[in-house]
Each structure stands twice: as structure tokens, then as C-alpha cells.
Amino acid sequence: MSDDEFRARGWFEETKQTNALTHAQGTNNMLQLTPHAGKKPYQSMFDWGVYFPFLAQCLRIKRFEYPQVSGAAQEDLMIQRAIKQAAEQIVREQRIESHKTYNLIGDTSNDTEESKKYQDILSNQERRANNILMNMRSTLNHYLIMLTSWLLYKLLPCFLSGVVTHTRQIETLKKASERAPGIPLIFLPLHRSHLDYIMVTFILTNNDIRSPLVAAGDNLQIPVFGGLLRGLGAFFIKRKIDPVVGKKDILYRAILQQYIQHALKMSHNVEFFIEGGRTRTGKPCMPKGGILSVIVNAFMDHSIPDALLVPVSVNYERLVDGNFVREQKGEKKVPESFWKAMAGIWKTLHSKYGLMRIDFNEPYSIKELVQSYNKVATDVSQFKVYKPSERKLQHNQSTSSLYGTDVVCEEHRTLIDSISREVVYDCATATSVMSTNALAFLMLTQFRKGALATDIALALDSLRNRLKGRKDMAFAGDSLHIVNYSADLLGEGLIMRTQDERGQTHLQPVQSIEASIELSYYSNMLTPHFALQSVLMITFHELLSLNEKSIKTARISRKNLIDAALANCDVLRYEFILHKPTQILSNLLEINLDELIVNDLIKLPEIREEPDSNAESRKIARSIAAYLEDEDDSEYVDYVPNGDNQDEQPDIFLANDTLTEQKAICEVLAPVSHTYLSVAQSLSILYKNSMLETEFIKFVINSISNKVNSGACPYAESVSTDSVRNCLKLLEKWSVLEISNDHGLRLLTLGTLYETSKESIKTIIGRIAKIVPPKTGYLHLSA
Numbered sequence: 001m002s003d004d005e006f007r008a009r010g011w012f013e014e015t016k017q018t019n020a021l022t023h024a025q026g027t028n029n030m031l032q033l034t035p036h037a038g039k040k041p042y043q044s045m046f047d048w049g050v051y052f053p054f055l056a057q058c059l060r061i062k063r064f065e066y067p068q069v070s071g072a073a074q075e076d077l078m079i080q081r082a083i084k085q086a087a088e089q090i091v092r093e094q095r096i097e098s099h100k101t102y103n104l105i106g107d108t109s110n111d112t113e114e115s116k117k118y119q120d121i122l123s124n125q126e127r128r129a130n131n132i133l134m135n136m137r138s139t140l141n142h143y144l145i146m147l148t149s150w151l152l153y154k155l156l157p158c159f160l161s162g163v164v165t166h167t168r169q170i171e172t173l174k175k176a177s178e179r180a181p182g183i184p185l186i187f188l189p190l191h192r193s194h195l196d197y198i199m200v201t202f203i204l205t206n207n208d209i210r211s212p213l214v215a216a217g218d219n220l221q222i223p224v225f226g227g228l229l230r231g232l233g234a235f236f237i238k239r240k241i242d243p244v245v246g247k248k249d250i251l252y253r254a255i256l257q258q259y260i261q262h263a264l265k266m267s268h269n270v271e272f273f274i275e276g277g278r279t280r281t282g283k284p285c286m287p288k289g290g291i292l293s294v295i296v297n298a299f300m301d302h303s304i305p306d307a308l309l310v311p312v313s314v315n316y317e318r319l320v321d322g323n324f325v326r327e328q329k330g331e332k333k334v335p336e337s338f339w340k341a342m343a344g345i346w347k348t349l350h351s352k353y354g355l356m357r358i359d360f361n362e363p364y365s366i367k368e369l370v371q372s373y374n375k376v377a378t379d380v381s382q383f384k385v386y387k388p389s390e391r392k393l394q395h396n397q398s399t400s401s402l403y404g405t406d407v408v409c410e411e412h413r414t415l416i417d418s419i420s421r422e423v424v425y426d427c428a429t430a431t432s433v434m435s436t437n438a439l440a441f442l443m444l445t446q447f448r449k450g451a452l453a454t455d456i457a458l459a460l461d462s463l464r465n466r467l468k469g470r471k472d473m474a475f476a477g478d479s480l481h482i483v484n485y486s487a488d489l490l491g492e493g494l495i496m497r498t499q500d501e502r503g504q505t506h507l508q509p510v511q512s513i514e515a516s517i518e519l520s521y522y523s524n525m526l527t528p529h530f531a532l533q534s535v536l537m538i539t540f541h542e543l544l545s546l547n548e549k550s551i552k553t554a555r556i557s558r559k560n561l562i563d564a565a566l567a568n569c570d571v572l573r574y575e576f577i578l579h580k581p582t583q584i585l586s587n588l589l590e591i592n593l594d595e596l597i598v599n600d601l602i603k604l605p606e607i608r609e610e611p612d613s614n615a616e617s618r619k620i621a622r623s624i625a626a627y628l629e630d631e632d633d634s635e636y637v638d639y640v641p642n643g644d645n646q647d648e649q650p651d652i653f654l655a656n657d658t659l660t661e662q663k664a665i666c667e668v669l670a671p672v673s674h675t676y677l678s679v680a681q682s683l684s685i686l687y688k689n690s691m692l693e694t695e696f697i698k699f700v701i702n703s704i705s706n707k708v709n710s711g712a713c714p715y716a717e718s719v720s721t722d723s724v725r726n727c728l729k730l731l732e733k734w735s736v737l738e739i740s741n742d743h744g745l746r747l748l749t750l751g752t753l754y755e756t757s758k759e760s761i762k763t764i765i766g767r768i769a770k771i772v773p774p775k776t777g778y779l780h781l782s783a
């Protein structure tokens, strides 16, 4: 962007404080940025905005029209049809209930009483539709946004040292919205805190981008705040769309679908949290497809020409709204309430949370995305091509979107799944690493027993080197300073700081289940980045331990390692999104294996002929460089390591001089592996015995807590209800468990094969044990 263009936008880089932790080049602190006012070059001295920049900024933000969506939706023919359908469904149910046999509604054989009854049901459904719409509607208002924006300029600096945004990312968004004014922007943030949506709207508004309508769970419809959120853009949705399991709430689905469709047609920008809620573990959650399906449907049905999906990555040095320790320990979530919200705001205003970082990633058009999936589908013949015209008619309810027709289109469902996974993957990859993430990660993977601050700083240096060019770091400067700064932010409750007799600072994670769960929340931001390397490293040591050799000759074949790692990745399918749908997992494993080799964590055979060995190293370096330079392109390239002939792959060896580093990589997944192992070991309690899912989860969490207390499990953060749930999903997928749902009560039973033989449970334990770093073997030489 040229200087003039920059000025025309009203943006001037404010002088940044010279703080080692300030944000990187090209970024701005949104709390100090007032594009429409403040002291700028060429600004008239008589402009009052120079002296009252925040007030002037809020009064001068671009005014957009925010037409009400509820009016248009009320008239919608689809909703009228759904009202009738819902009424007919009730009549049908009543008929079954009373065991009467009469003809369909509208049939001439109906007597007057029945038709009056039907009319009553119909008007009830009409009233219900109206209530749903009134409860759902947003009343987005420009003046309320202006006022809130000014308040935020005043309040945010009380507890945040900065809100860092990337100037060019915002410029890209602005250009995108100006270039195609009728194309809605769909903001898709990963959800970490209640501050997320406030900041997204705040940043967009103050940069003259239309504020979005935001899908809010109806648990936030609390006195005062509910109305306020509605006026600021919230439209309220049920978190669970069908209250009765197995019975679709067709009226609700139709209204939600049409509300969103009308909003898009009216060119509203839309925002929703694709994970369906805040992450409790710090790792991204598996995405939900309901709202995305409506948006993609709107494009496929030509209701809108296109939409731009904007993955948004948000991260905090310290999480503003507390922690999720209670929930991870299996205790119930405290419901949202007016007083809880007030107490939260009070506490927040009196604490320090450091920096917040928000990245608006490259928008992608749904049109292009669908085309790119089609390209993959044609390239790889076993994938189907996603085309709306190719839908197959079946007799079931819709599965192409929330509501509608009796059309089932599995290709469409897969398409939505793929897009949503891609969004989550991209958001997670683009999330900047905060200082606290880096420190927590080092403490839990390398310094569980504590270490000198200077040693941790050295490890931070090397972590920063490894992440260079791969992950954006939201901090800069001297590592020792960063270690002390982030230990301060995390607080004494998580990191214990002591001075030794020589005056050196010693840091150690606080040894309690609660502290470990909270610390792992911060550390888990980096876990997905190292997950594949960790799988490879654990698998490598597991395979080595099977045919123990002398430390100098310990080796396995590359192909065996990749095959076994692929099987281990399958165990983690509900815990991590390990690859984009367009990427081939084995290729990513190969690339990660090469990275382990380049970092000397796994060795190649020593080849005496220099040129060949150099050629091999060059090849590895080239493949990694290509991957880094153009990650997007690499996903379509079938990378074949070590030459075209797979059979000629060299063996890979244990690198006996980097065992400590290898152990640290294994530690990345060790806590979650222990959780999964405990779930598998607990399956025996279900032998010839069904159990409520909640009871079973409690049982597993208790057993992990006992193991932690007795020292049998060294990872206190293995106490994680979310991971237990993910493991249950996996076991259901493997048919080890059957989960039946009786009026919302989920009952667990062993699958037929496992119900009859205890041996088969042992097989499952054995399969899951493969992702646990081996108890004996070479890793222990590093202790």
C-alpha cells in the first residue's frame, strides 16, 4: 500500500512503546488507533477530533444501513409451509397416541371437530413461529454500536495492554467488501473468550467495515445483557436444535435457515463460532455444520452469488473469562446469569490480562472453495464431485441443510464437513503464539520438575527458532525477559518462582490438578502444531521397543513407521484435526518425519559416499522449503520421499545424542494418551453392564485423578472431560461402544463383539496403548 493510500484510509502508524513484548512490524494496537481522528500529519489544528480522538472516532465511523431481517422472514413462504408441516406432524403424533385411524388432514372425511382441532394447532404453530422469530431477531443499531465503541476505547485499556491487529489484513477485508458490496463476509473465529465477538465488531466498526450479525447461544439471553447484545448484532439460536432426540424441530429449523438466508440476501455480514462454543482445553474443537450448511446452501441454490469466508484467529496472553478447570474435572458448568456477568466484568476490570491478538486471515470465496474441492474430486477419482444439481431424491428429511426439502445429499454434507474442518485447521494454524503459550508449553514438555529461568530462556530461544517462518509469534525481544514477563502474567497459582542461594530464579509448574489443567490450556495452543511429530516420535520409540537392539543399531524402516503412525493418527481423529481435507495425511507425516530428521531427532544411515548423503539432505531440505514456501500448493503435490521407489527407502535410526529432545516431543501428546488409555482400561466396568454416559465419565475422571495422586500418571492435566468425551466418540466409531439416547439420557453399552469377550477389550487397550510413550526403552535413558 502506498503512503497516500495509507493516509487516505486515515491510518498512521502510532509511535510504539519500546517494550520487548510489543507487537511485530505491520501491526497496530487497536486501543490506540483512531483512523478518523487524533493527531495526524496534515490534520487541521481546528479539528476538534485532534483533542478528543476517541469521541470523534466513534462519531465519525461509517454509517451503514442495518435492515431488520425478522420482517422479511415473517413473510417467507418456506416458513409458512413449515408451520403447516409442523401442525400436521402434531396431528399425526396425536393420532398415533390415541390409536385412532382417520384420514389425512384436509380429507373430506374429516369431521368439523377434527378440522377445528387442526385449526387450533395451526394457530398455535403460527404463534410459536412468531415467538421463535422475535426471540431470534437481532436489532443491530448503528448508534448503540457507536456508544459501545467509545466505552470500549475507555474500558479496554484498564485490563488489556493492547489489542494487536494486522494493518494489511484489515486492508484486505476492506478492499474485499468494497470491491464486491453485495457479497457478504462470513467471519468465523475460533472461540476462546466472550471478548472475541466484542473485539471483532469493535475492530470492524472502527475500520469502516459493516458490523456482522452474530449467532449467539440462547443461554446468553440474560436480563439487560441479552437486549444489549441483540442491539449490537446478536441473533439468538438454540444451542441444541432438536430438544427431543430423534425428532426434528422442523419449524425451528425452517426459521433459523430462512432468517440467515434473508440476512445474507440483505447483504448483512454474518459471524458465528464454528466450534459451537469456547474451547475448554485450548485446542480447537471439532466444528459444527448447521449454520455453515445454510450459508453454503444459499450459494448452491443461487440465493446469493457468493460469500467470503474469513477465518479469524484470536488469542490472549491471559484468558479474560477465567478458566475451565471445573468443567475439565467433570463438574457442571455454572449457567450464565446477570450477576455472574456483572461479577465477571468487575473482576476483569481489576486484573491485568496482557495482550490480545486478533488475525483476520485471507478470505476465501465459497465459490472458489467448492471449485477447488471439485478439482480434488476429479483428480482423486474416489472422491465425489460436489454439485447441487446431482442431488439424489430420497424419502427422508433434509440432510443438505437445516431444513427444507426431502432431499438427501451426502456429497453436500461431506462438502460442509470439509469446509468447516478446513476453516478450523486454518484458524488454528494462523493463531499467533503468545508469550504465555510458549512458556506453558516449555514447562509441560521439558521442565515439569522446574528449572532455572536462564535454562528456560535458552529452550525458548530454540523453540522460537523451530517456529520461525511457521507460526506467527506475538512477542519479540530477549527470551529471559519474556520468560519472567509471562510467568508474572500466568501468576503464582500456575508457576512457582523461587530464588536459589546464588540469587538465580527458578521456575516450576505448580503441582496440582487444577494448576496443571489451567497451564495445559495455554500450552495446548502449540499442541496441534507438534501433534504429528509427536505421533511419529511415540510410534518410533514404540516400534523400537518391540525389537530392542543396542542403542547404536536401533532402527526401523521408514515405511513401517509411517504405516504405524497413520494407524495411531486414527486414534486421535476426534482430538485433533491433523490435516486439511485436501491434504493427504501420509504426505504430511513424511514431511514431519523429514523435519525430525533435519532436527537430528531421528537419524538416517551414515552413507560413506558424501555426494549421495548430501543429495539426500538436499532433497529433504528442498521438500521442507517447498512446503513452507507454499503450503497451499503442497497439499496437491504427491510428495514421495527418498526417490520414487518406496522399496529403496533407507532405514531410520535412533539418534542417541538427542534423547532429551525426543522425550520432549513425546511429552506433547503424553497427557492425552494417558486419558485415552484410562478410558480404554475403564471399559471393563461396562462388561455385561450398561451405564449412563455421565456416570462413566465421572468414573474415568476419578480413576485418572487417583492415578495422578498416587503418582501412577505423571500428567495431572490428563484429567480432562473433553478428551474423555472425544475418546468415547472414537470408541463409538469403532463399534466398541453403543450409545443409545433415551430422552436426553445417553446410555453406554459395549458393542456386541466386546460384550461377549473380555479379550477383545484387551485388544482395544493394546491399540490405544500404542499412542502412549513406552514405559521402558530408550526414552528413559534421557531421564
Ligand SMILES: CCCCCCCCCCCCCCCC(=O)SCCNC(=O)CCNC(=O)[C@H](O)C(C)(C)COP(=O)(O)OP(=O)(O)OC[C@H]1O[C@@H](n2cnc3c(N)ncnc32)[C@H](O)[C@@H]1OP(=O)(O)O
Residues within 6 Å of the ligand: 145, 146, 148, 149, 191, 197, 198, 199, 201, 202, 203, 205, 214, 215, 216, 217, 218, 220, 229, 232, 233, 234, 237, 238, 239, 240, 241, 242, 248, 272, 273, 274, 275, 276, 277, 278, 288, 289, 290, 291, 292, 293, 398, 399, 400, 401, 402, 403, 412, 413, 414, 416, 417
Ligand atoms: C463496537 C461494539 C462491539 C460490541 C459487540 C458485541 C457483539 C454482539 C454479539 C454477541 C454474540 C454472542 C456470541 C456468543 C457465542 C456463542 O454463543 S457460540 C454458540 C452458538 N453458536 C454456534 O453454535 C454456532 C455453530 N453451531 C452450529 O452451526 C450448530 O450446528 C447449531 C446450528 C447450533 C445446531 O447444533 P446441534 O443441535 O448440535 O446440531 P448439529 O449436529 O450441528 O446439526 C444440526 C443440523 O444441521 C445440519 N448440518 C449439520 N452438519 C451438517 C453438514 N456437515 N452438512 C449439512 N448439514 C449439516 C443438519 O441439518 C443437522 O441436522 P441432521 O440432519 O443431522 O438431523
